[in-house]
Amino acid sequence: MHKTVLRFGAPLACVMAFVPAAVAADKPQIDTGDTAWLLMATVLVLMMNIPGLALFYAGMVRKKNVLATAVQAFAIAALVTVLWFMFGYSLAFTDGGALNGVLGSLSRAFGAGLLGSVHDLAKTVPENVFLMYQATFAVITPAIIAGAFAERMKFSAMMWFMGLWLLFVYVPVAHWVWGGGFLGAAGVLDFAGGLVVHLNAGIAGLVCCIVLGKRQGYGQEYMAPHNLVLTLIGTSLLWVGWFGFNAGSALASGELAGSAMLNTHIAAAVAALVWMAIEWAARGKPSVLGILTGAVAGLGTITPAAGYVEPWAAMVIGFLAGAVCYWASVILKTRLGYDDSLDVFGVHGVGGILGSIMVGVFATKAINDVAKGQAVGLVDGNGGQILTQLYGVVAIGVFCAVATWIILKIVDVAIGLRVTKDEETEGLDTALHGERVQ
Numbered sequence: 185m186h187k188t189v190l191r192f193g194a195p196l197a198c199v200m201a202f203v204p205a206a207v208a209a210d211k212p213q214i215d216t217g218d219t220a221w222l223l224m225a226t227v228l229v230l231m232m233n234i235p236g237l238a239l240f241y242a243g244m245v246r247k248k249n250v251l252a253t254a255v256q257a258f259a260i261a262a263l264v265t266v267l268w269f270m271f272g273y274s275l276a277f278t279d280g281g282a283l284n285g286v287l288g289s290l291s292r293a294f295g296a297g298l299l300g301s302v303h304d305l306a307k308t309v310p311e312n313v314f315l316m317y318q319a320t321f322a323v324i325t326p327a328i329i330a331g332a333f334a335e336r337m338k339f340s341a342m343m344w345f346m347g348l349w350l351l352f353v354y355v356p357v358a359h360w361v362w363g364g365g366f367l368g369a370a371g372v373l374d375f376a377g378g379l380v381v382h383l384n385a386g387i388a389g390l391v392c393c394i395v396l397g398k399r400q401g402y403g404q405e406y407m408a409p410h411n412l413v414l415t416l417i418g419t420s421l422l423w424v425g426w427f428g429f430n431a432g433s434a435l436a437s438g439e440l441a442g443s444a445m446l447n448t449h450i451a452a453a454v455a456a457l458v459w460m461a462i463e464w465a466a467r468g469k470p471s472v473l474g475i476l477t478g479a480v481a482g483l484g485t486i487t488p489a490a491g492y493v494e495p496w497a498a499m500v501i502g503f504l505a506g507a508v509c510y511w512a513s514v515i516l517k518t519r520l521g522y523d524d525s526l527d528v529f530g531v532h533g534v535g536g537i538l539g540s541i542m543v544g545v546f547a548t549k550a551i552n553d554v555a556k557g558q559a560v561g562l563v564d565g566n567g568g569q570i571l572t573q574l575y576g577v578v579a580i581g582v583f584c585a586v587a588t589w590i591i592l593k594i595v596d597v598a599i600g601l602r603v604t605k606d607e608e609t610e611g612l613d614t615a616l617h618g619e620r621v622q
Contacts, residue, residue, distance in 0.1 A: 248611025378488025386533015455482025
């Protein structure tokens, strides 16, 4: 008996030792450090919306519209979270089979199959964490749009518009760029949302403010911000939260996340100083709102490039962001005469376009060798990447503009978009919500 055990025991032990290893190799290799970082990044990005964006916008509107403006960010967060869990994530980040170039499938609808799985884009974290992280991007994008039509859209119309816009604009664009769609396959690069978030929101905001028309008294009345202290606090929360937005998009805790964080901080600081300097020279005084807006412009513009460029390039991008977004928000808007209440297009739209093109100029293999070595721009001898980035800008810009216009018209016919003249005069806090700031 002992001989039999000795004869077969050793080989059997070797086989049994190998089987668990083989099975383990097939299971997702979750890294606790990466998971912890993405959980933290998720919290930071959510903080950008509530309370960050809510305070940022609320401080810039008139006192009679403070609550109505702030609550939009909160309500959008709730609405988008539910829609994202139900359908949005699945349609954006799964393989759509024959339709994969334009849209995913419903295989992950209502969270089906999440437990025990990872996503191909984030193989070291649980997929439910990746879903939650992407949900925060889906939340803040439509919330940004709300700044363009502040002080004049009905709350009910805003809710319907945001839900439809998420499903029919944001979700397809996210799939095109990040989820295996045709733009990503064509080599279009967007590290953390210059195209998917900022260009998308900026174009939608421009269409919204044009379709709704100007606020009563725009250009004749002085529409000073209610409380710039709120805006300063909101901007500060946005700046800190943006590290989750950009550095978190590395989807792992490591050198790439560190590079994206450093570039984000540099670009924001440079853009804030440049906007302040231009305004100081042009108007004789540096305004609080100016330096705050400059910082946000730098944050938005570096977003598509944060993980692709070196710090010196981030300084250049920040400089251009401060100058170009100032021109778009102050000079271009005045010349064209549209009422973009809180400069969504001038800051986010123009910043998204500029930053996405700068990826084609400054992306370098020294930072991130992705797409089999093709993630390089003009600085590494690949000037063609600029044309690829322009392709992404035009494709998303045209689609977003047309789709946004259609959704607005549908909502307008169904329930109406704009508050009445009396409600606008009274203020949306009282007219729509029956409350006001004392």
